[in-house]
Amino acid sequence: MKPVLLWSDALIFLLVISLALFFWRLRRDPQTRERWADVFSSRLGMVAFTVIAAYILVALLDSLHFRRALENPESLATQEVFYDNKVSSVFDVLTGGMGDRFERTYSAPFALLSFEKENIKDASGRDIRDFPPLRHAGQHLAHPDERAADILAKSAKALFWGLLLCALVIAPQWLVLRGSPFPWAASWITQGVILSASVWMVSISHHYHILGTDQGGADVLYQSLKGVRTGVLLGTLATLVMLPIAVTLGVMAGYFKGWVDDVVQYLYTTLSSIPGILLIAASVLLFQVYIDLNPDFFAVGMEKADAKFIALCFILGVTSWSTLCRLIRAETLKISQLGYVQAAHAFGVSHSRILGRHVLPNVVHIILITFVLDFSALVLAEAVLSYIGVGVDPSMGSWGNMINGARSELSREPTIWWTLTGAFFFMFILVLAANLFSDLVRDAFDPRTSLRRADA
Structure with missing residues (x-):
């Protein structure tokens, strides 16, 4: 792959570095440090900051851009590497290709059929107008009636892995910060909710469109x-x-x-x-x-x-x-x-x-x-x-x-x-x-x- 650095990518990383230096310098100013301590001394402040930090993390992951290398045709005898014109990001990789599963047009959340009727052929080969099945959602099901049970089963499995990830992320924080005067428990609960929801969304999106698709068939x-x-x-x-x-x-x-x-x-x-x-x-x-x-x-x-x-x-x-x-x-x-x-x-x-x-x-x-x-x-x-x-x-x-x-x-x-x-x-x-x-x-x-x- 070939890294791609956009102007906005450079600016967001410069911003994060500046914020890190700002908070590091706070240690030298007791009055300012005391005021920021007042902000984080409440549970509401810890929860709000954790949510904002999660958004910033997503923005950072989506700012690590690259272009994938294309496979050279066998008829082209050259060692030169060609790259795809589409620019991807680390966030696209972590979402498991959620943005690459396109349908024909609109589909409702967790639907198995398209939202609009089209001209399709029935089992006997006759042309009829009906709701066609989606290309990606629910293709693993043997019968549409299995959808509810399948969603529950996959949700339980995803939540298990989400809770395991929460334990791996929060446990080191607890060991280091358990004696802190700040209400870190509120932040840890918020982190647990965000991580569990993220794992669930990525896992379920491999099999269903959680929020449906838009007119162009892209995942909402x-x-x-x-x-x-x-x-x-x-x-x-x-x-x-x-x-x-x-x-x-x-x-x-x-x-x-x-x-x-x-x-x-x-x-x-x-x-x-x-x-x-x-x-x-x-x-x-x-x-x-x-x-x-x-x-x-x-x-x-x-x-x-x-x-x-x-x-x-x-x-x-x-x-x-x-x-x-x-x-x-x-x-x-x-x-x-x-x-x-x-x-x-x-x-x-x-x-x-x-x-x-x-x-x-x-x-x-x-x-x-x-x-x-x-x-x-x-x-x-x-x-x-x-x-x-x-x-x-x-x-x-x-x-x-x-x-x-x-x-x-x-x-x-x-x-x-x-x-x-x-x-x-x-x-x-x-x-x-x-x-x-x-x-x-x-x-x-x-x-x-x-x-x-x-x-x-």
Whole structure:
């Protein structure tokens, strides 16, 4: 196989390394470490963090891309190795080829027959119109009536192996962390549920389509899982693009005041007056034109889709910094009037040192709170943009693309509900965990919350 490194792959691994270094440096700051300890001291915080970590792990596994080597025909006498144009990932391998089992068209969850009638031949060779059997689901069954018993038997076996995997993963953690003051039991229970459900899904998907198939016959569960990487990356990268712009302009406006403040206010007021959806749509369409005019820049189709995805993250970040900039400007205006900052000015301390030692540390709580809050908002924004046709490329797994495709499916009779259900479930779990975690971060880092606790 041939490794493939996309821009988004490099960015997500750089992000994980940065987070690891951030938490490692926390050990040198007792005050910040104490605040993060407050976040993880509750069972809710441990559960929410474990869920978010599971999503990040799926995104990492889906970012290890490669192209498989093709077998050379016997008539071609050459030692050159040719590679498949399709880009796969380690996550695709771990799912046991879930994305390679295609049906003709729609099929319901755990169904054995197609959802739509087709012209088929009966046992006597006559043409009839009926529901044809699926190509992959239930082919091992001797009779359709055996389906319920077979699902129960295979589910029991899968859960046994899932519990065994849980024991192997959780037991070392228990040996190391059993004396910790943090409620690790809540995290271990969450890990057990996630691991058992993962083993069950991979095992059952070899024999059935758990969430059915879409119009093209692709497995809906597989598409929902592929959307995890897109959701995690989009929410994180767009937020990281937004933060430097908002922090720099907000601190400069609040600290230097005067004409600098006037320019920054003019910029974010002008940006806020432009309809965000129209601005994002126009920017995405302009970049799409650039991609179409320069096809030679991309070796495979996946690189083209990845370039559009990175551009979307950048555009979302550049167009969504005004709110945070206002908050940081207001906080900086307040901090710059405090006594210790005025004393630093009187002693001739440089502006850069005052900003680095007194201003930025006191706006960190706003940055952290905004980061975790905007993450979930940007995940939802991707679904809205894909719904209007300017989101992630259709070749990439995306909850927004699935919801967009479900528009016409919900108006059918009978309704095809499982495509929307799959996207909604996985997006809901991620957004809920991010929101719950953000509430805990806000309570721990917001000075006003700390003061209320002290008064109580």
